[in-house]
């Protein structure tokens with residue numbers, strides 16, 4: 001996305017892992033409405049169809065936001081979305097994954113902050129990844145065993 005497109009949605013800047021990113025929070029009604037309109041107009045564009053799902057997700061789940069992170073150099077900068085989750089007081093970039101328990105039959109959706117793609121554009125990505133791998137991770141909600149992926153959030157299924 002171009003900076004003009006991002007600014008129609010949000011002008012809230014947060015420093016996440018040393019990168020200034022634009023953040024769309026679940027209580028930002030106007031930005032959410034603007035992004036919703038955009039995803040309808042651009043429904044054949046796969047980035048916007050993913051954003052449409054992310055948008056519904058942040059509206060229905062506490063603690064999540066959408067970030068637009070910079071990629072590329074000064075005159076050719078683009079902004080790509082990723083999910084943020086507030087964990088232990090700090091925003092963390094996360095990737096949703098389907099994980100299973102290494103000990104029992106539990107499986108479900110989780111948010112993983114240790115996927116290298118989340119940090120690929122950053123100079124200090126190895127340092128950040130090392131730090132992310134040291135977070136305290138969720139255990140299996142059923143037996144307390146280790147999960148197949150590193151999770152800082154587990155979807156609660158009623």
Ligand SMILES: [Zn+2]
Nearest residue numbers: 101104140143
């Ligand atoms: Zn288990």
